[in-house]
Amino acid sequence: QVQLQESGPGLVKPSETLSLTCTVSGGSISSYYWNWIRQPPGKGLEWIGYVSYSGGTNYNPSLRSRVTISVDTSKNQFSLKLSSVTAADTAKYYCARGKAPVGATLFDKWGQGTLVIVSS
Amino acid sequence: DIQMTQSPSTLSASVGDRVTITCRASQSISSWLAWYQQKPGKAPKLLIYKASSLESGVPSRFSGSGSGTEFTLTISSLQPDDFATYYCQQYDGYVPFGQGTKLEIK
Numbered sequence: 001q002v003q004l005q006e007s008g009p010g011l012v013k014p015s016e017t018l019s020l021t022c023t024v025s026g027g028s029i030s031s032y033y034w035n036w037i038r039q040p041p042g043k044g045l046e047w048i049g050y051v052s053y054s055g056g057t058n059y060n061p062s063l064r065s066r067v068t069i070s071v072d073t074s075k076n077q078f079s080l081k082l083s084s085v086t087a088a089d090t091a092k093y094y095c096a097r098g099k100a101p102v103g104a105t106l107f108d109k110w111g112q113g114t115l116v117i118v119s120s
Numbered sequence: 121d122i123q124m125t126q127s128p129s130t131l132s133a134s135v136g137d138r139v140t141i142t143c144r145a146s147q148s149i150s151s152w153l154a155w156y157q158q159k160p161g162k163a164p165k166l167l168i169y170k171a172s173s174l175e176s177g178v179p180s181r182f183s184g185s186g187s188g189t190e191f192t193l194t195i196s197s198l199q200p201d202d203f204a205t206y207y208c209q210q211y212d213g214y215v216p217f218g219q220g221t222k223l224e225i226k
Contacts, residue, residue, distance in 0.1 A: 045164065045207060047215035061121075061214070094163055102169060105215040106154055110163035 002027035004095050004111035012089075012118050018082040020030030022095030022111055029053055031072065034078040037070060037109060038091040046091075050104055051078050058104070085118045092116075122146050126146055126218035132226040137198045141221045143191045143208030152212035153195045155184055158220075160203045168193065169211075198223075 008020035022034065036048040047060035051069040059067045063082070071078040082089060092115045096107035133139050139147040143153065151171040156164035166175045168184035171191055181196040195202055203225050208218040 044219050045209075045217040047217070096163075099166070099169065103154075103211045104150070106166070106169050106209075106211045107156075107164070108166050108175065110165075113163055 002097065002109050004097065004109055006093060006095050006111045006114040008114060008116070010115060010117060011120050012085055012116060014086055014118055015084055018080070018085050018089060018116055018118070020080045020093055020095075020114065020116070022078050022080075024076045024078075024097075029073050029076045029078065032100050033104035034069075034071060035096045035098055035105060036080045037094045037096055037107070038089075039094070039113075040088075040091040047105060048066060048080065048082075048093075052104070087118050090116065090118045121214060122149060122165075122210055122216055124210055124216045124218040126206075126208055127225055128221060130218065130222045130224060132224045133198055134226045135198050135200055139195050139198060139223065141193045141208075141223075143186075143193070143218050145189045145191075145210060146176050148188045149210045149212060151185070151187045152210055153186065153191045154209045154211055156207045156208065156209065157202075157204045164207060167206075 003025045005023050028116045032052045033050045034048040051071045066083045069080040092113040094113045095111045097109040098104040099106040099108040125144045127142050153171045157167040158164040172184045183194050205222045206218045
């Protein structure tokens with residue numbers, strides 16, 4: 001059974017870069033799309049972007065200028081970097097698998113999520 | 121950009137009730153529509169994809185219908201475990217979620 005686990009700092013200072021990693025266990029990272037989604041406290045879900053196992057990416061246009069998602073197949077991990085963060089980036093960040101071949105952004109497996117607070 | 125609008129925002133119901141949640145897209149999305157269930161503090165769970173296909177392991181009391189711009193999620197007989205927030209999501213291209221429908225115990 002595939003499992004996803006987010007890791008990274010829970011507190012980031014304004015203007016700095018948020019960095020998170022998602023480790024995939026119980027299955028290969030190959031042949032799927034790997035997504036990041038976030039949810040501000042008490043609010044709805046926002047898709048951030050995805051990376052394919054081969055390294056291709058697609059980002060939410062509203063975040064594109066600040067987002068980089070990459071994959072490390074040797075470690076079965078993929079990562080998120082979000083630059084120039086502000087308090088508006090405070091959210092629970094989830095990693096999720098795209099249910100290929102049905103849809104790169106159809107999320108069938110999720111991590112438990114990690115709360116990132118942007119504050120000085 | 122495609123916008124997804126769910127109604128109602130909150131729904132109060134009792135165990136055993138049949139409930140329906142509606143999701144409207146601002147333009148046609150064919151059948152590229154998914155439904156998720158989220159419980160407090162937990163990750164969302166995929167219930168339905170391609171508007172009406174039941175994800176493996178999801179109880180058959182959940183069903184989805186619709187195409188184009190109007191979609192519905194129906195729970196045929198509410199169980200205690202079903203009280204949660206439900207989101208629709210368009211998954212072809214840009215990936216907007218609906219704002220969510222909170223299903224509460226009456």
